[in-house]
Amino acid sequence: VDRLADAGATVLHGTGRLAGPGVVEVTAPDGSVSTFRASRGVVLNPGTRPARLPIEGLADTPYWTNREVVQVTDLPGSLTVIGGGPIGAEITQVMARFGVRVTLLEAGPRILGPLEPEASSVVADALVADGVRVMAGVEIGSVTHTDGTFTVTLGDGQVVHSDRLLVAAGRTPNLDDLGLETVGLDPTARTIEVDERLRAGEGLWAIGDVTGHGAFTHVSMYQSTIALHDVLGEDGPPASYHALPHVTFTDPEAGGVGLTEQQARDRGLSVRVGTTPLEQSSRGWLHGPGGAGVIKVVEDTDRGVLVGATVVGPAGGEILGHLALAVHAEVPVATLRTMIYAYPTFHRAIESALDDLS
Template identity: 50%
Template sequence: MAVRADTADVVVVGLGPGGEEAAGRLAEAGLDVVGVEEGLVGGECPYYGCIPSKIMVRSAGLLAEGRRITGHAGTAMVHPEWRPVTRAVRKATADWDDKIAVERLIGRGVRFLRGTGRLTARDEVTVADVDGNETAVRARQAVVLAVGSEPAVPPIPGLARTPYWTNREAIRVEEVPGSLLVIGGGSIGLELGQVFCRFGTAVTVVEGMQRLLPREEPEAHELLLKVLTDNGIEVHTSARVGAVDYEEGAGFTLYCDRGERLVAERLLVATGRRSDLAKVGALAVDVDAEAPALPVDERLRVAPPVSGRPGIWALGDVTGKGAYTHVSMYQADVVVRGILGEGGPPAAYHAVPRVTFTDPEIGAVGLTEWEARERGLAVRTGLVDLSTSARGTTHQIGNDGFVKLVADMLSGVLVGGTTAGPYGGEVLGALSVAVHARVPLAVLREQIWAYPTFHRAIGDALRQIK
């Protein structure tokens, strides 16, 4: 089959949030840019991740608030209905159609190719469309790899033969199941598990590690374990799934190594994400195709420009620096400045914020206490329960939470923090600034914190650090 040849200043492979932003800005700067995407322009976030999942979370939160009215503000009867959620998700995703996103991209001056792009040489990307036609685009100045990631599905015996869900199928569901098993106690599994629980599904979460949200502070696990259990969710930690079985009409059965036999109508696999380096052609730049991420320097270069040959940059999930939209957008700025020769600060990851949108929300930035101690820092912590700091908030009205601060006493700054509770992601903003800017503890202690607010607990926690 003939291969069509093309050239461009820059080829961007993968048009999720970061790839789209980089391609658009480079085109607006006057470069000839070809953008390549095999899926939906905009990536996971607007179609299967951040946006639709938060519509579901918000809807489930309204149900929870309605149920809290009785005994606190009158009486209320709440009847969950999934159809409005489905309508809202379809509207937000344009029914999983990226026509508007493609038009937006082209409007910025990007030439768009639909297909799977792979490196076939250091300066060449070959794009195969769904019909098998190929276009080899030679880059004069740069190649940007922003291919994102896919749900990681563990090799559990029997799983591949079943109609399991990942987050993508869960987002598109039109009826809530009567029961749901969730493999994975990370952000995706807990957020979606709590959503379905609040709409009437019997939910069981199975996590192989000792804690839910194993990357976060142990206090976050303790808080969520209590709240989710109170919600009616069954939680199994340190539970390894040894096999999965499925029978039409009977549903799924999980067989755990400890002997548990768990049964439900549907199964959600939420065990992380992975980037396929073989698919993107990593071998063309001597990168191990089995590696977890593309190796990049502080300027996000996989291979810097040399001897007149274009450089290769990477951004987003494929760099292994955090599978978050805000990280890919941050990296896009570094990549654009590098390609345009504008300089500026290199990428830094000491203050990456992350939020799990459960109820209560778990916001975190920087290092956990364990990570700080592993690095040999002179660690001191401050931990405050929100009910103590806010003087009278109670579990009954949904104000469970805490603030935990991690300080390095040698440098005299915060290196991490967690804000768990109502609006935990919003309260996190203050700590993100403090950790990012390395604001001295002495300055933070002088701050006036508004009363009665949840963020006031930051001031209380600071006073515990001595």
């Protein structure tokens, strides 16, 4: 808040709501309402909240979401996690390494489903090595909480007991009470449609999770710069998401950029892929235990450029930077193959993955 105030912004504590084109009402904690009329426009970035799952009995239990779990001061003896996405996987590993007995439940066929299957497999193996019971492809039937114990009954009749339950399966955009109907937008929509300048309407911009381009802090930051130029009437490059990077901060880290192999094939591209184990790279065998990982690259052979890449391993998110640049700038694969890759490094394995393309 101090940084914003020092920059000249007026910071209000309260709940904001659209009340017409260019009009915002702010309800303060004491119930008082202030109305602001923008001379230039309004920027929306309301974010998301943990989704409420329609699981029988769940709503009547004191389960955790990501908001509560990061505030705990006492560790439970056991924890069940529903949801094998980035939040579920990260918190699962944190708790397991603090000595908590963790069971991770995922409805999909594998954890970290949006990643390449090879990446999901490496992270799942790491969790199992940390003592986690990983159960994918399961259906959650019901949840009860009795005498301090959570009981999760699965669709096949299996039962999982634990001291605590974390639900990390999905996010809900904060659009339902934003007043979108007052500016001609659908309040029941899950995303706000924006153009390449992040415009959602006349004098209205939207950035962040609610635009549907990825629930990542760096997407919001990227979009804010583009929206700012437009708010000020300045020229600038339009938004482009073909090289969107993302990292799940497990150990090993799992990062990806652009399209997965399946996404590229679904788009009808002529696809060629290359993979290499990270532990067999020059740095990998020096690193020893904990150096497992994989690099996978996806090429559009018609254009001879990478359209996607995945890195799992120590500092995987940092290694990804090289490949994110290649995808973003559409550097020809032939050019990438002529580079000199420093020895001994993890990123040298990129060269091996490119060689595997042929």
